[in-house]
Amino acid sequence: MRTQICIIGGGPAGLFLSHVLHAAGIDSVIVERQTKKHVLGRIRAGVLEHGTVELLRQYGLSERMDRDGMPKDGTRIVWQGKDDFFIDTMRWTGKRMMIWGQTQITEDLYAARERDGAAIVFEAANTTLHDITGSPSVTYEKDAITHRIDCDFVIGCDGFHGPSRMAIPADIRREYERIYPFGWLGIMVERPPLKELVYAYHADGFAMASRRNPMLSRYYVQVPAADKVEEWSDDRFWDAFLGRVPEDMARQVQTGPSIEKSIAPLRSFVSEPMRWGKLFLAGDAAHIVPPTGAKGLNLAFSDVFYLSRALITHYDEGSDHYLDCYSEMALRRIWAAENISWKLTKLLHVFPDEDPFDQKIRQNDYDLLLASEEVQQALAYEYIGLPFED
Numbered sequence: 543m544r545t546q547i548c549i550i551g552g553g554p555a556g557l558f559l560s561h562v563l564h565a566a567g568i569d570s571v572i573v574e575r576q577t578k579k580h581v582l583g584r585i586r587a588g589v590l591e592h593g594t595v596e597l598l599r600q601y602g603l604s605e606r607m608d609r610d611g612m613p614k615d616g617t618r619i620v621w622q623g624k625d626d627f628f629i630d631t632m633r634w635t636g637k638r639m640m641i642w643g644q645t646q647i648t649e650d651l652y653a654a655r656e657r658d659g660a661a662i663v664f665e666a667a668n669t670t671l672h673d674i675t676g677s678p679s680v681t682y683e684k685d686a687i688t689h690r691i692d693c694d695f696v697i698g699c700d701g702f703h704g705p706s707r708m709a710i711p712a713d714i715r716r717e718y719e720r721i722y723p724f725g726w727l728g729i730m731v732e733r734p735p736l737k738e739l740v741y742a743y744h745a746d747g748f749a750m751a752s753r754r755n756p757m758l759s760r761y762y763v764q765v766p767a768a769d770k771v772e773e774w775s776d777d778r779f780w781d782a783f784l785g786r787v788p789e790d791m792a793r794q795v796q797t798g799p800s801i802e803k804s805i806a807p808l809r810s811f812v813s814e815p816m817r818w819g820k821l822f823l824a825g826d827a828a829h830i831v832p833p834t835g836a837k838g839l840n841l842a843f844s845d846v847f848y849l850s851r852a853l854i855t856h857y858d859e860g861s862d863h864y865l866d867c868y869s870e871m872a873l874r875r876i877w878a879a880e881n882i883s884w885k886l887t888k889l890l891h892v893f894p895d896e897d898p899f900d901q902k903i904r905q906n907d908y909d910l911l912l913a914s915e916e917v918q919q920a921l922a923y924e925y926i927g928l929p930f931e932d
Contacts, residue, residue, distance in 0.1 A: 543691045545571045545661070547853065548680045550669055550706050551699035552581055552662055554644060555825035555842040557651035559697060562601060562850040564658055568857055571661040571691055573682055575700070578652065578664055586644035588754070589614065589739065589836035591927035592637035594843045603650050610755060611642035614739060616922070619890070619908075620788055622744045627912055634922035641739065643754050644839050663689075671696055671709040675819030694820065697849065699842075701826040702811070710818040722808035722832060722887065723894050726750075726762045727774055729800035735759035736794060741834075741890055743908070744786035748834075748891045751787075751795070759796075764891055769805060776800050808832040808887065810880055816845075816869040824849055829876050834890060835883030840927055841876055847930055848872050871931050882924040 547563060549556045552574030560570045574581065590598075590607075598604045615632035616639075632638060655662065666682035666689075673679060680691045698706020707715070724747070735753030742749040747764035754760055763782045765774070776799055784792040811830040816823040825842035848871055852864035864871075889907055893900065911917050 543571065543689070544693070545569045545691060546694050546857070547571075547697060548573065548678075548691045548693040548695070549697045549699055550671075550680065551701060551704060551825070551827070552576075552578070552664070553584075553699060553701070553825070554648050554651060554839060555846055556697070556699035557648065557655055558601075558843060559699065559824065559846045559850055560660055561603070561651060561654055561658075562846065563853060564655075564660065565601060566850070566854045566858070568853060571663065571693075572655075573663045573666045573669055573680060573691070575666055575669065575704075576664070582645060582648055582652070584645070586839065588641060588643035588645075588647070588839070589752075590640040590642055591840040592635075592639060593847075593927050593930060594840045595638075595640045597843055597847060598647070603647070603654060606646060606650060607640060607642045610646075611640045612753060614639040614641050617925070618738045618740045620740060620742045620791060621908055622786075624908065625912060627908070629922055629925050630918070631922045631926045634919045635926045637926050639926065641753055647839070669700075669705055671705060671821065674709060674821040678820045695853065696821045698821060698823045698827045699825050702830060704827055706821065707813050707823055707827050709821060710813075710815075714815070714818060716814045718810075718812045718814075720810040720884075722810075722891075723767050724764050724891060725767055725769070725805045725807045726833065727765045727769070727771070727779065727805050728760060728762045728803070729776070729779055730754070730802040731759050731761070731796075731798040731800055732757055733759050733796040733798045736791070740787070740791065741886075742787045743890045745892065746782070746786055749783050749786040751791075761795075765805060766894070767807060771803055771805055774803070779803075806833065810884060812873070812876060812880060814869070814873060816872055817865075822849055822868060828872075829880070831879055831883040832887045834886040835879060835925070837879040837883055837927075841879050844875050844927075844930065845872050874931070875928050878924065878928050882921075
């Protein structure tokens with residue numbers, strides 16, 4: 543098989559890139575290790591930056607989002623023993639975010655790609671990249687047969703454990719990582735959510751209230767990294783969550799049996815560069831953020847914006863300017879997202895090895911946020927997501 547762009551990974555980043563390239567008349571093939579059902583079954587958050595919302599609208603993927611999503615003007619922080627604080631992104635930036643699930647975005651992307659006759663290979667085993675600094679190709683195994691795709695460029699959207707990042711030589715690849723000593727235990731319940739997305743700081747640990755739709759709520763509590771889902775009954779979860787939020791908020795929460803329960807580990811990770819030869823990385827293949835800043839999906843779409851512009855310019859204008867600066871440009875936005883995600887994680891979580899000095903610094907950070915409009919504006923600017931570079 544021959545195509546212009548071979549995309550490894552059929553998650554949101556790979557699907558969206560294929561969709562944008564198709565709109566520009568550029569052929570692509572997606573190679574995905576899992577089944578479509580497995581990809582759609584992944585439970586992920588869905589707080590969309592203003593830029594991501596506009597991209598979905600620009601490329602005809604916003605009908606359900608605009609009808610069923612929840613516009614979001616900021617996020618409330620509740621703090622044990624202190625006043626609440628609202629990250630007022632609308633006030634300070636004039637931009638609105640959206641709560642809309644990644645699963646629904648992926649469903650819409652698959653529907654659009656299937657409507658347009660996209661080439662998507664599922665259950666592709668042993669995917670391997672070849673000659674990525676020369677004439678690139680990708681091989682994979684399916685039904686006991688080895689298949690080969692020749693292409694102009696390979697795009698790695700295959701996540702942290704995929705083969706794409708590892709195809710960049712070890713002496714070239716620089717990786718930066720921080721593993722957090724806790725995770726988020728999350729449950730899904732078929733109950734009306736709270737009106738606002740809420741972060742909670744408590745001496746026992748972080749908690750969060752979010753939503754998926756008007757009858758589907760998502761709640762989280764911070765747990766030690768070694769904890770297992772089986773150790774947490776629904777009753778134990780609700781006792782922990784309700785104990786970490788103010789009493790007036792706890793009274794508003796409609797508890798119920800969980801329909802899904804899982805523990806997500808927290809990690810900050812960046813791999814540089816995001817280009818090697820004719821291989822380009824996008825999404826979790828190059829970076830992971832803790833979910834505190836709600837940046838994961840937004841960064842993936844940011845990568846796709848920069849990369850699709852670069853590829854379209856290459857084919858339409860014969861210019862490689864954006865291809866050559868893709869890694870540097872994307873990484874500036876990635877490190878900004880890593881920064882805000884780290885700052886919010888540090889502000890809102892209890893670290894097991896911290897001492898009283900660390901606790902006082904955290905309290906002072908929050909007090910400064912309450913007292914200073916300049917600090918509030920800076921946080922809103924980072925939280926809404928940096929504008930895309932020209």
